[in-house]
Amino acid sequence: MTALDSLVAAVLDEVRRQAGVQASAIVRAESSALALTRFAASAVHQNVADEQTTLHLQLTVDGGRTATASTTRTSSAPDLVTATLAAARLRPRDADWPGLGGSAPLVSSGNPDEATAQTSPAERAAAVAAFVEAAGGLSTAGYVQTSASTVVLADTAGQHVRGAATSAACDGIARLSGADGVARSASRRFADLDPAALGARAAAKARAGVDAVPVDPGRYAVVLEPAAVGDLVAGLASGQFNGKAVVDGTSGLRLGEQQFDRAVFLVDDAVGPDATGLPFDTEGTPARRTDLVRDGVPVGLTTDRRVAATLGSSSTGHASDTSATAGPVAGDPALAAADGGSVDDLVAGLERGLLVSDLWYTRVVDPKRSVWTGLTRNGVWLVEDGRVVAPVSTLRFTQSYLEALAPGAVTVGSVVDPQPGRLTMTYAGTNRLAVPALRLASWNITGNTTG
Numbered sequence: 001m002t003a004l005d006s007l008v009a010a011v012l013d014e015v016r017r018q019a020g021v022q023a024s025a026i027v028r029a030e031s032s033a034l035a036l037t038r039f040a041a042s043a044v045h046q047n048v049a050d051e052q053t054t055l056h057l058q059l060t061v062d063g064g065r066t067a068t069a070s071t072t073r074t075s076s077a078p079d080l081v082t083a084t085l086a087a088a089r090l091r092p093r094d095a096d097w098p099g100l101g102g103s104a105p106l107v108s109s110g111n112p113d114e115a116t117a118q119t120s121p122a123e124r125a126a127a128v129a130a131f132v133e134a135a136g137g138l139s140t141a142g143y144v145q146t147s148a149s150t151v152v153l154a155d156t157a158g159q160h161v162r163g164a165a166t167s168a169a170c171d172g173i174a175r176l177s178g179a180d181g182v183a184r185s186a187s188r189r190f191a192d193l194d195p196a197a198l199g200a201r202a203a204a205k206a207r208a209g210v211d212a213v214p215v216d217p218g219r220y221a222v223v224l225e226p227a228a229v230g231d232l233v234a235g236l237a238s239g240q241f242n243g244k245a246v247v248d249g250t251s252g253l254r255l256g257e258q259q260f261d262r263a264v265f266l267v268d269d270a271v272g273p274d275a276t277g278l279p280f281d282t283e284g285t286p287a288r289r290t291d292l293v294r295d296g297v298p299v300g301l302t303t304d305r306r307v308a309a310t311l312g313s314s315s316t317g318h319a320s321d322t323s324a325t326a327g328p329v330a331g332d333p334a335l336a337a338a339d340g341g342s343v344d345d346l347v348a349g350l351e352r353g354l355l356v357s358d359l360w361y362t363r364v365v366d367p368k369r370s371v372w373t374g375l376t377r378n379g380v381w382l383v384e385d386g387r388v389v390a391p392v393s394t395l396r397f398t399q400s401y402l403e404a405l406a407p408g409a410v411t412v413g414s415v416v417d418p419q420p421g422r423l424t425m426t427y428a429g430t431n432r433l434a435v436p437a438l439r440l441a442s443w444n445i446t447g448n449t450t451g
Contacts, residue, residue: 004029004053004152005162007074011057012154014081019061024100026155026284028056029074033117033148037124039172040141042132047121056282056321059084064093068321098305100157101315106286107271110279112164116190117148119168127170127195134199135174138206142172146190151278159284167276167432169420170195173378174202179212179391181205182358182378184227186420186432188276205357205379212391214448215382221353222443223346223383226417228376229335230433231359233266234421235372235401237330239364241266241292243303243318244327247310250367252402253298259402261410263338266293268302268330270317274418276432277331281319290316292330296407304328331421334434338412346413346439348386354395354443355381355388370402373446396447404440413437 001009007029015025035049053074059081060066067087071080124144132140146168154160168190173180182205183198224232245251253259270277270287279287283305292300303311304319307328318328340346347355362374373396380392404410413436421431 002152002162004031004150007053007055007077008152008154010077011055011081012156014077015059015156018078018081019059019085022061024060024156026058026100026153026282028151028153028282030054030056030149030151034145035119035121035124035147036143036145037121037128038143039128039132042135042140044125044128047124049121055080057081057084059088060097061085061088062093064095064097065089065091066094066097067091096306096309098309100155101159101283101285101305103158103160104284104286106161106163106279107288108279110163110165111188111273111275112148112166113189116146116166116168116188119146119190123190127193131170131172131195131199134196135203138174138176138203140172140174140199140202142170144193144195145169149278153280153282153284155284161280161284161286163278163280165276165278168193170198171420172198172202174199174206176206177210179206179209180378181207181209182227184419186276186418188274188432208381208388209379209391212393214393215354215395215445217445217447219442219444221350222440223343223350223353223355224438224440225343225355225357226419226435226437227358227378228356229435229438230419230421231362231374232401232404233333233335233433233435235362235364235370236266237268237302237333238326239367240370240402241298241301242327242329243301243307243311244323245367246301247307252368252370255298257298258296258407259298260293260296260405261407262296263340263410263412264293264296264405265336266333267291267336268333270332272332274432274434275332281315281317282321282323283315283319285315285317285319287317290330292333302328302330331431334416335412335436337414337416337436340411340413340436340439342415343413343437346411346437347383347388349411349439350383350386353383354392354445355383365398366400369400371398371400373398393449395445397444398446399444404443409441411439
């Protein structure tokens with residue numbers, strides 16, 4: 001029995017002693033390590049690391065009075081149970097409480113990489129140095145991050161599971177005369193990162209972005225590079241394929257209909273060989289591959305036990321500490337590559353349009369239609385007759401992500417480029433969005449730097 005198993009067992013014993021054998025409880029013990037090396041002005045300016053063990057308890061008594069609490073004081077299991085029990089008894093009964101799931105086997109125990117878990121500050125600093133050197137004298141800034149989590153979860157219905165995960169990410173910009181270029185990458189393995197290639201890519205974008213000019217608002221065909229596609233996929237995952245959004249009526253998905261281009265295949269796979277997530281959720285439900293879009297047809301949602309019960313289905317293993325409010329969100333979404341070619345190939349197919357490197361500060365303005373507004377950053381260029389002809393200054397867009405992927409409007413690139421995700425995370429670390437570049441027939445530019 002590991003130390004985490006012992007902590008979980010101690011809390012369950014205390015639940016039975018204080019709340020009685022009729023109480024329902026989920027106990028999770030998490031050991032996490034998160035390390036971050038930041039750089040600015042082409043030099044490391046911060047190296048931080050945090051290691052901690054956290055106990056989480058969800059306790060339900062009296063047929064539906066539920067409270068949750070957590071503590072890093074792992075020697076105080078009685079206090080954790082006492083406080084959670086007192087809070088639960090003050091809560092109203094929840095008529096829709098779905099109960100516990102019971103014992104269920106895992107598909108896998110996770111995909112941790114031991115070398116990533118043991119990455120040293122010197123190794124992260126060397127990655128920064130490689131990025132900076134490859135930028136060829138341009139001013140650079142960004143971070144290199146590694147994380148590792150080991151989790152044990154058990155409940156009073158008999159579930160007892162263990163899992164581990166690691167992640168690594170490098171995210172940086174290069175700057176020249178007010179023009180920025182970005183390059184990012186994420187993996188479960190630190191060794192998979194190529195900071196020199198990222199630094200060279202960021203610098204090339206910055207050099208190509210000098211003396212940018214505005215363009216008139218209007219609808220443009222666009223090529224979105226993977227960093228921008230990552231934002232689009234994250235928006236769809238959080239607002240459309242999130243089962244709570246369907247229950248609440250804020251999702252515009254039409255399950256079973258040809259809503260997207262046939263080239264669109266979207267999955268969430270926390271048990272795939274490259275996944276950075278844990279193999280079970282905060283309710284102890286084993287994670288599994290969840291197909292979301294197949295041949296352009298929405299076929300699935302991400303759910304937890306409450307959402308699944310409302311929809312008359314079974315949980316897909318996407319419960320998190322925030323899913324009761326934000327909904328159960330995909331953690332390892334992947335948009336499959338197709339035969340559209342490289343970014344250069346996608347650009348060659350534009351008669352007139354824009355090449356967009358990155359999207360920033362995006363906010364949803366119409367959840368039902370998945371209309372988002374935000375800014376371009378880190379490089380956008382005007383394309384004419386299949387060639388990049390000029391850098392373009394920062395643009396504002398207001399665009400439905402659903403409508404951008406409509407039938408006949410999408411060409412999918414052939415190379416998947418894993419990006420650090422911006423989705424809600426259950427555990428410490430960086431989730432991963434595996435996405436290719438996209439060429440889209442129409443993107444709504446609503447403003448530029450002149451107004």
